[in-house]
Amino acid sequence: xxxxxxxxARRPWSQLAAAVKGMVVIVAGLxxxxxxxxxxxxxxxxxxxxxLAPRRATxxxxxxxxxxxxxxxxxTIHKGEGLTPDLAAVVAVVADPRLRALRAREAVAxxxxxxxGLLPNPRFSYGIGVPISGAGLSKAFRVGLGLxxxxxxxxxxxxxxxxxxxxxxxxxxxxxxxxxxxxAKALVYxxxxxxxEKRLLTREVRALRRSVELLSDAxxxxxxxxxxxxxxxxxxxxxxMARLAIRRNCALKGxxxxxxxxxxxxxxxxxxxxxxxxxxxxxxxxxxxxxxxAHRRLDLVALRRGYQSQDAALRAAIAGQFPAxxxxxxxxxxxxDINTLxxxxxxxxxxxxxxxxxxxxARATRRLLFxxxxxxxxxxxxxxxxxxxxxxYQRLEIRGVRSSVRALTHLEAxxxxxxxxxxxxxxxxxxxxxxxxxxxxxxxxxxARLAQLGVALEAASGRFDWPKxxxxxxxx
Numbered sequence: 276x277x278x279x280x281x282x283x284a285r286r287p288w289s290q291l292a293a294a295v296k297g298m299v300v301i302v303a304g305l306x307x308x309x310x311x312x313x314x315x316x317x318x319x320x321x322x323x324x325x326x327l328a329p330r331r332a333t334x335x336x337x338x339x340x341x342x343x344x345x346x347x348x349x350x351t352i353h354k355g356e357g358l359t360p361d362l363a364a365v366v367a368v369v370a371d372p373r374l375r376a377l378r379a380r381e382a383v384a385x386x387x388x389x390x391x392g393l394l395p396n397p398r399f400s401y402g403i404g405v406p407i408s409g410a411g412l413s414k415a416f417r418v419g420l421g422l423x424x425x426x427x428x429x430x431x432x433x434x435x436x437x438x439x440x441x442x443x444x445x446x447x448x449x450x451x452x453x454x455x456x457x458x459a460k461a462l463v464y465x466x467x468x469x470x471x472e473k474r475l476l477t478r479e480v481r482a483l484r485r486s487v488e489l490l491s492d493a494x495x496x497x498x499x500x501x502x503x504x505x506x507x508x509x510x511x512x513x514x515x516m517a518r519l520a521i522r523r524n525c526a527l528k529g530x531x532x533x534x535x536x537x538x539x540x541x542x543x544x545x546x547x548x549x550x551x552x553x554x555x556x557x558x559x560x561x562x563x564x565x566x567x568x569a570h571r572r573l574d575l576v577a578l579r580r581g582y583q584s585q586d587a588a589l590r591a592a593i594a595g596q597f598p599a600x601x602x603x604x605x606x607x608x609x610x611x612d613i614n615t616l617x618x619x620x621x622x623x624x625x626x627x628x629x630x631x632x633x634x635x636x637a638r639a640t641r642r643l644l645f646x647x648x649x650x651x652x653x654x655x656x657x658x659x660x661x662x663x664x665x666x667x668y669q670r671l672e673i674r675g676v677r678s679s680v681r682a683l684t685h686l687e688a689x690x691x692x693x694x695x696x697x698x699x700x701x702x703x704x705x706x707x708x709x710x711x712x713x714x715x716x717x718x719x720x721x722x723a724r725l726a727q728l729g730v731a732l733e734a735a736s737g738r739f740d741w742p743k744x745x746x747x748x749x750x751x
Contacts, residue, residue: 357545357546357547357548358463358544358545358546358547359463359546359547360459360460360463360464360730361460363459363460363462363463363532363535363536364456364457364459364460364739365456366459366536366537367455367456367458367459367535367536367537368452368455368456370535370536370537370538371455371534371535371536371537372537373455374448374451374452374455377448377451378448380444380448381441381444381445381448383444384437384440384441384444384445385441387437387440387441388434388437388438388440388441390437391430391433391434391436391437392430392434392437394426394427394430395422395423395426395427397420397421397422398419398420398421398422398423398601398603399419399420400417400418400419400420400421400605401416401417401418401419402416402417403415403416403417404416404610406610412610412611412612413608413610413612414608414610415607415608415609415610416607416608417605417606417607417608418605418606418607419603419604419605419606420603420604420605421601421602421603421604421619421621422601422602422603423599423600423601424600424601424602425595425597425598425599425600428594428597429591429594429595429597432587432588432590432591432594433587433588433591435584435587435590436584436585436587436588436590436591437584438584439580439581439583439584439587440580440581440584442577442580443577443578443580443581443584444577446573446574446576446577446580447573447574447577449573449577450572450573450574450577453573453734453737454734455535456734456739457730457731457733457734458535459532459535459536460730461726461727461730461731462528462531462532462535463532463546464551464723464726464727464730465528465723465727466525466528466529466532466544466546467546467548467551467723468551468719468720468722468723468726469521469524469525469528470525470546471551471719472521472716472719472720473518473521473522473525475712475715475716475719476514476517476518476521476712476716477518479514479708479712480511480514480515480518483507483510483511483514483708484511486507486511487504487507487508487511490504490507491504506701506702506704506705506706507701507705509705510705510706510708510709513709514709514712517712517716529544532544551719551722551723551726554729554741555666555725555726555728555729555741556670556725558663558666558667558670559741561659561660561663564659564663564732564736564738565656565659565736568652568655568656568659568736568737569652571736571737571738572655572735572736572737573737574651575648575651575652575655578644578647578648578651579648581644582641582644582645582648585637585640585641585644586641588637588640588641589634589637589638589641591637592630592633592634592636592637593630593634595630595633595634596625596629596630596634598622598623598624598625599622599623600620600621600622600623601620601621602618602619602620603618603619604616604617604618604619605617605618605619655735658735659732659735659736662728662731662732662735663732665728666725666728666729666732669721669724669725669728670725672721673718673721673722673725676714676717676718676721677718679714680711680714680715680718683707683710683711683714684711686707686711687707687708687711690703690704690707691704729741
């Protein structure tokens, strides 16, 4: 009779044990199915060559660049169109290999966001005991299932911190894209000026070579003095050296631009001719550049997101003071064949370590980010004021150089007639030619400098478009 009672009492437990075993098998199968698998990606020569292969600029480039950096202008690319500064900026944002490598950080930040949102895994334990002495009736076992709730307390704050951090990383990548776009624009302006300088010096070299040939023949025939021909040769040599220096500078700038565009070093660059400093000639009030700076410039927005992320991390650290509590249930049977079903709670006592270290680090980091943001905002405003001041004096210098070029051009014609009548020395005339050429080159360099300052002002203010010109009398 006793055995019958025991048998009836054990039947529900036997069914429960079988159900638990079935659940364990199912859960194990699901866990194995959800496991990530390894996929090989060898760093082979073919893979690297494919990644570095040059690509053609198509309408997809403009759409992709606008998606990556919405502040870039929406451009339409036509077949055979020359490269403009704005188009170079768009292509560089998409094609620069260094930016493509930098964007991998966004994937890392996304993975960290995924990791922060994951729930803690329950803890399963199983133990068995075999009696080796005494009056044991059966084998003993213990099955437990527990869950730590501490990570559930801090999950919301950790998830918010990871989300802001992911946004900050994306904005910092966009800021680097912005800098690359501005650099590409500045390089195109420098190349445009360099090609104008080369054309100007090439025409001058051709004219001087004809003069040297004529004067050499006249010198051999006795119609010209040695000083006249020597002065012409000296001016020709100086002009050729200046052209060589400009060619070298253009070659270096061309390599830098090709690197930003993601093309080979020997790819031709077709630049669209146009005004160099036309859009930057008229001044713009500082208010148009400073208004909304903190919400427009990408690195400042990224620092704001980083500050919000650290603030959430501080909240998570404070919430981490919650003691580590694990709750669970267990099913057990001892060697006396007594079955038990119960639960338990384990709590760590925060006596020596109540997360004060992480809280102190989080507070100090938040204070550091706050001061970094304030310093960066101050530096951005100061940079804009310096650029505006530099552009103001650059415009004044351009006006003065233009007046000097006009005066030297007129004086060059007068000196040419005087030289033909032997009223001035040949060395004086060719010295004037050299000075006039230097002033023309200086004018081109000043216009290029103004364009570069304008591009730098766009980059520093977070505005890609140049605002409308100020009204007459505006102060810059």
